[in-house]
Amino acid sequence: MQPIIVFILAFCGHAVAVIFDDVSQDLSLNTFAERMKENNSKCNPNVNLNTLQMIRKAGYPAEAHGIETEDGYLLTLHRIPGNKNQPPVLLQHGLLGSSADWIIPGKDKSLALILADQGYDVWLGNIRGNTYSRAHVSLSPSDSKFWNFSYHEMGVYDLPAMISYITNKTSQQLYTYIGHSMGTTASYIMATERPEIARMVRMIISLAPAAFLEHMKSPLRYFANIANEYQIIAHFFGEDEFLPQNGVIELLAKLGCEVDNFEKEICSNIMFLLCGFDKEQFNYTLLPIILSHDPAGASTKTLVHFSQNIKSGNFCPYDYGYEKNQLIYNATKPPNYNLTTITIPIALFYGDNDWLVNSLDVKRLYRSLSNVFLYRVSLPNFNHLDFIWGKDAYKFVYKEVLKIMKKIRESIR
Numbered sequence: 001m002q003p004i005i006v007f008i009l010a011f012c013g014h015a016v017a018v019i020f021d022d023v024s025q026d027l028s029l030n031t032f033a034e035r036m037k038e039n040n041s042k043c044n045p046n047v048n049l050n051t052l053q054m055i056r057k058a059g060y061p062a063e064a065h066g067i068e069t070e071d072g073y074l075l076t077l078h079r080i081p082g083n084k085n086q087p088p089v090l091l092q093h094g095l096l097g098s099s100a101d102w103i104i105p106g107k108d109k110s111l112a113l114i115l116a117d118q119g120y121d122v123w124l125g126n127i128r129g130n131t132y133s134r135a136h137v138s139l140s141p142s143d144s145k146f147w148n149f150s151y152h153e154m155g156v157y158d159l160p161a162m163i164s165y166i167t168n169k170t171s172q173q174l175y176t177y178i179g180h181s182m183g184t185t186a187s188y189i190m191a192t193e194r195p196e197i198a199r200m201v202r203m204i205i206s207l208a209p210a211a212f213l214e215h216m217k218s219p220l221r222y223f224a225n226i227a228n229e230y231q232i233i234a235h236f237f238g239e240d241e242f243l244p245q246n247g248v249i250e251l252l253a254k255l256g257c258e259v260d261n262f263e264k265e266i267c268s269n270i271m272f273l274l275c276g277f278d279k280e281q282f283n284y285t286l287l288p289i290i291l292s293h294d295p296a297g298a299s300t301k302t303l304v305h306f307s308q309n310i311k312s313g314n315f316c317p318y319d320y321g322y323e324k325n326q327l328i329y330n331a332t333k334p335p336n337y338n339l340t341t342i343t344i345p346i347a348l349f350y351g352d353n354d355w356l357v358n359s360l361d362v363k364r365l366y367r368s369l370s371n372v373f374l375y376r377v378s379l380p381n382f383n384h385l386d387f388i389w390g391k392d393a394y395k396f397v398y399k400e401v402l403k404i405m406k407k408i409r410e411s412i413r
Helices: 002-011 015-027 029-037 051-057 109-115 150-169 181-191 221-225 231-236 247-255 261-275 285-294 300-312 320-328 359-368 391-410
Strands: 062-070 073-080 088-092 121-124 178-179 205-206 346-351 372-376
Touching: 051 205, 062 150, 062 346, 073 109, 073 150, 073 231, 088 109, 088 150, 088 181, 109 121, 109 391, 121 150, 121 231, 150 181, 150 300, 178 231, 181 205, 205 391, 346 391, 359 372
Parallel strands: 088 121, 088 178, 178 205, 205 346, 346 372
Antiparallel strands: 062 073, 073 121
């Protein structure tokens, strides 16, 4: 965790570095973050709000629902309830994200609120280990066993628990599943490994679909070279939890609205470096809110799993090594997820400037699916995060999403 913080500090201006000199002398980082909260009148007020509070502040009703997975994780579903018998829609965040990601841009900009305006019953998932889903029936987040999961378990256990709960609660099929990044990854695993759950979903819409990652341009691809060196990655990013939301990140969020425009641009360029450069689409006023919610926590094993698939070029379960693979998969290497078995309609949305999800890999996924629609965002610089926070996401993505959903709705009638 610490190297990431140093990396951010190095790019976020002198004000942060000076304050951290003071912190090291007489108070802890968490205590300092609390003191910063007392003096944040200049900041966007949403910095201190959780998902439910942001939804309500925007003028919408909001609910929280607790559910349990088959392997004992306790997850939180957030909901913007529609009128009676309105079609339920589930939105699933990506790696290090939470339900807040779909709300951060605000009214008329966030996909969740736009769908609510269209009359949908909107559900927002929170994957195991994030800010809202840090509980288990018998394990504590301080226990290494709690973090022994990757996105495979999210597809096999988390999404089935969410989808089953929503369909039971509403007495309807899930009208549409919309995933971003890792939220798409988990949906393909759910569809291949749990076909009985996939039959409860009418359609999947994938924003920045992450299955094959062989051609990733992001510097994150360099982790792939040490994909199987778990201890090395754990040394730098945490033995169990990878980049949790804590007082240090909250502190950066508070400082994000105090620095000048030049420093804000440098901070945001860290995200561009990882996800692709698109200065025109990034709303710099959202930076403090983003930092107050993300990163929202994930397991280090998930990062390793992504790294393994980048290196191998395959889309397959976690590689435990020769001996353990023999015990789990009855093979020396994990088998590929069989995407050809997926029959549910899937729409793939991708951008040419997405450094995490390359168009070549998206097209490979497209060729692996049978009932699929491919949509290329026409803006040449549209990147990975623009799908959820881009200024013109509605114009270039969400309008098409709504159009596809409307067609399904009309075909049902």
